[in-house]
Amino acid sequence: MSADQKDVPLLQLKQGNMKADLEAPPCPEPEGLAIRCRDVCRSYGKLKVLSNLNLTVPQGHIYGLLGPSGCGKTTLLKCIVGTLKISWGHISVLGKPPAFPGHEVPGRMVGYMPQDLALYNEFTISDTLTFFGRIHGLTSKDTQARMNFLIDFLDLPQKHSLVRNLSGGQRRRVSLGAALLQNPELLILDEPTVGVDPVLRAKIWQHLVEIVKTGKVSVIITTHYIEEARQANVVRYAYIHTLEHAFLQLCETSDQVGSTPQSRVLEDSQSFESGRDESRPILGVGLESTDEIPKYSVDWKVRVRHVLPKWRNIAALMIKTMVRMKRMPGSLCFQFLLPVIQISLMCLCIGGDPKGIQVAVVNNETSPSSYSYSLLSFLDNSSVEQVPLSHAEAFTGIYNGEYWGVIGFSKNFTSYLTKRMLQHQVSRDVVDGGSVHVWLDLTNRQIAIMLQKKIHEAFEVLSTFYCVLNHSFFYGSQNTDFTTFVTPGAVLSITFYLAVGLTALSFVLERKEGLLDRCWVAGVSSLETMLAHLFSQLFVISVQIILLLLFILLVFKIPNEGSIVLVVALIVLQGVTGISFGLVISAAIDDEQNANQAALGIFYPNLIISGIIWPVECIPYPLRYLSLVLPQTYASEALRCIMYRGWGLTHMMVWRGFAVTLGWNTFFLILATVILKLRT
Numbered sequence: 198m199s200a201d202q203k204d205v206p207l208l209q210l211k212q213g214n215m216k217a218d219l220e221a222p223p224c225p226e227p228e229g230l231a232i233r234c235r236d237v238c239r240s241y242g243k244l245k246v247l248s249n250l251n252l253t254v255p256q257g258h259i260y261g262l263l264g265p266s267g268c269g270k271t272t273l274l275k276c277i278v279g280t281l282k283i284s285w286g287h288i289s290v291l292g293k294p295p296a297f298p299g300h301e302v303p304g305r306m307v308g309y310m311p312q313d314l315a316l317y318n319e320f321t322i323s324d325t326l327t328f329f330g331r332i333h334g335l336t337s338k339d340t341q342a343r344m345n346f347l348i349d350f351l352d353l354p355q356k357h358s359l360v361r362n363l364s365g366g367q368r369r370r371v372s373l374g375a376a377l378l379q380n381p382e383l384l385i386l387d388e389p390t391v392g393v394d395p396v397l398r399a400k401i402w403q404h405l406v407e408i409v410k411t412g413k414v415s416v417i418i419t420t421h422y423i424e425e426a427r428q429a430n431v432v433r434y435a436y437i438h439t440l441e442h443a444f445l446q447l448c449e450t451s452d453q454v455g456s457t458p459q460s461r462v463l464e465d466s467q468s469f470e471s472g473r474d475e476s477r478p479i480l481g482v483g484l485e486s487t488d489e490i491p492k493y494s495v496d497w498k499v500r501v502r503h504v505l506p507k508w509r510n511i512a513a514l515m516i517k518t519m520v521r522m523k524r525m526p527g528s529l530c531f532q533f534l535l536p537v538i539q540i541s542l543m544c545l546c547i548g549g550d551p552k553g554i555q556v557a558v559v560n561n562e563t564s565p566s567s568y569s570y571s572l573l574s575f576l577d578n579s580s581v582e583q584v585p586l587s588h589a590e591a592f593t594g595i596y597n598g599e600y601w602g603v604i605g606f607s608k609n610f611t612s613y614l615t616k617r618m619l620q621h622q623v624s625r626d627v628v629d630g631g632s633v634h635v636w637l638d639l640t641n642r643q644i645a646i647m648l649q650k651k652i653h654e655a656f657e658v659l660s661t662f663y664c665v666l667n668h669s670f671f672y673g674s675q676n677t678d679f680t681t682f683v684t685p686g687a688v689l690s691i692t693f694y695l696a697v698g699l700t701a702l703s704f705v706l707e708r709k710e711g712l713l714d715r716c717w718v719a720g721v722s723s724l725e726t727m728l729a730h731l732f733s734q735l736f737v738i739s740v741q742i743i744l745l746l747l748f749i750l751l752v753f754k755i756p757n758e759g760s761i762v763l764v765v766a767l768i769v770l771q772g773v774t775g776i777s778f779g780l781v782i783s784a785a786i787d788d789e790q791n792a793n794q795a796a797l798g799i800f801y802p803n804l805i806i807s808g809i810i811w812p813v814e815c816i817p818y819p820l821r822y823l824s825l826v827l828p829q830t831y832a833s834e835a836l837r838c839i840m841y842r843g844w845g846l847t848h849m850m851v852w853r854g855f856a857v858t859l860g861w862n863t864f865f866l867i868l869a870t871v872i873l874k875l876r877t
């Protein structure tokens with residue numbers, strides 16, 4: 198804005214000259230002001246949107262912000278309600294800066310209708326107004342009375358109509374209704390009349406004019422319609438040079454012809470040209486302010502009360518989540534069943550014995566009463582399918598990948614074996630002829646190990662003659678398989694990642710739709726939002742965990758030697774850690790795609806290096822240190838110790854799992870709250 202532009206008043210309407218500082222009618226004392234902005238600056242990166250902006254909205258006035266798209270109206274309103282932080286300057290709203298401890302802005306004193314509709318699509322009109330009524334602390338009787346008035350006044354459909362089934366204009370009116378609900382002292386409305394028919398638009402303006410007449414309500418409103426802006430007491434105009442300027446002049450002429458009963462002043466904002474220089478501000482107005490910024494002080498008790506979460510808000514947000522869940526029963530059932538499906542698939546498909554593995558048998562003995570036939574009858578036929586072949590066919594088959602192994606008996610196997618059993622010293626030929634010969638394809642380690650195990654089990658009768666080593670076990674059982682090893686880690690991992698999935702998008706979608714900002718302006722703090730998410734998701738993961746445990750313990754018979762209370766506590770804590778981690782993603786990332794990528798990108802590396810599917814002891818050293826600090830490494834070990842060794846909290850390996858889980862939990866929750874606070 199050039200100096201001469203600053204000095205020359207753009208327009209003079211009905212009364213008085215434009216003041217030098219382009220302020221509204223004579224400035225009342227600060228306590229008579231609804232909004233007071235002094236030298237306010239705000240940029241998005243290099244783009245300066247507000248620069249040294251001074252603005253005063255007296256109480257009991259309608260202040261119209263008129264201007265072309267992209268000139269910074271919404272940015273200014275967001276700064277006023279406090280959802281955007283200003284880079285410089287001072288704003289006071291109804292006497293104090295927004296979010297000042299003990300001040301009800303954000304809160305009940307301000308009604309905010311954002312430009313985005315910011316409504317929950319799964320809600321009915323009644324749910325929407327009830328939700329905001331709860332946050333503002335209205336009794337259900339008051340909410341009901343206001344709802345009936347607003348439905349009638351805004352010409353809304355039945356109160357049980359779902360928001361997602363409403364037309365664009367109807368949704369906008371519901372959004373306006375939510376802003377008017379608690380009869381606030383200050384109404385901040387961002388384009389409330391877009392998509393509203395002219396009759397209703399006139400009605401809305403008439404209502405605004407009426408409520409400000411009391412002198413207790415003030416309105417700041419943005420619009421693109423010059424005609425309706427005439428009804429405001431003060432109009433501030435930000436225009437693009439040339440065309441808009443000419444249009445404005447036309448308006449001035451027409452305005453001088455037809456007068457309105459109200460005193461109005463049209464204020465100038467800085468003009469700008471298309472293809473503008475980004476370093477120049479879009480909305481920058483006014484001479485330097487000489488007003489002193491008042492000092493505000495507050496009692497420590499008020500400060501503490503301001504920081505402490507309000508149960509009323511948490512309850513309202515939790516009810517909101519429950520109502521949304523209820524409206525999507527299919528999605529809720531899927532959420533409950535997903536972990537059961539995952540763990541069932543894991544128990545069924547991972548760690549079991551392979552079935553129908555074809556093995557070539559070259560038996561050169563012919564008598565069915567020979568030892569070789571007896572030994573082969575001990576082989577587990579469900580896992581190993583014996584294919585009797587000649588020597589040449591068997592080796593061609595294994596070479597071509599048709600068989601996983603060859604078992605061979607010489608034609609004198611029975612007699613040589615008998616000699617080996619009876620005589621202390623036998624020739625090498627007798628040892629060779631009295632042995633079972635096995636050739637295996639080791640390219641598939643799991644199948645090869647299983648075959649070795651099955652052959653050893655079948656031929657154990659032989660080894661007892663020659664083996665003096667006697668195996669016994671301390672913990673676990675002979676039947677301990679890979680499924681048993683992997684299940685505790687898998688249960689924690691499934692709980693953790695489903696919880697991440699439930700929450701990672703929660704704020705992202707709400708922020709995108711403007712719901713987070715709207716709730717914040719209604720008086721909901723970041724901490725309350727976090728706690729409400731945590732508590733409502735806790736309900737979902739509790740159901741998930743109950744179903745998960747029923748399946749692994751009763752259906753898949755995974756042993757549990759320890760305390761079920763400890764098992765449940767550790768799984769629930771891991772779920773809460775997952776929720777907290779999801780909240781961090783949700784608070785830090787704006788975009789759904791990026792949030793999804795972050796959640797998925799972390800899933801696989803974490804699964805691999807947490808010792809869930811393969812022991813941590815196999816991880817090479819530098820990476821093992823990383824593995825040990827991850828949320829699920831010590832926790833999986835602790836769950837295995839509880840379930841298979843029956844250990845309690847007195848064992849270091851158990852309490853360490855709990856301690857690490859709690860540590861991550863606290864860290865994620867604090868991080869998410871800080872990020873959310875910094876970003877709102």
Ligand SMILES: Nc1ncnc2c1ncn2[C@@H]1O[C@H](COP(=O)(O)OP(=O)(O)OP(=O)(O)O)[C@@H](O)[C@H]1O
Binds near residue numbers: 246271273
């Ligand atoms: N989050 C953001 N990041 C970067 N630039 C932004 C962001 N939000 C707005 N802007 C830019 O700031 C400028 C002012 O935007 P703003 O939404 O305040 O305009 P507006 O006057 O409300 O427009 P409209 O009438 O179309 O709603 C625009 O150039 C816009 O591109």
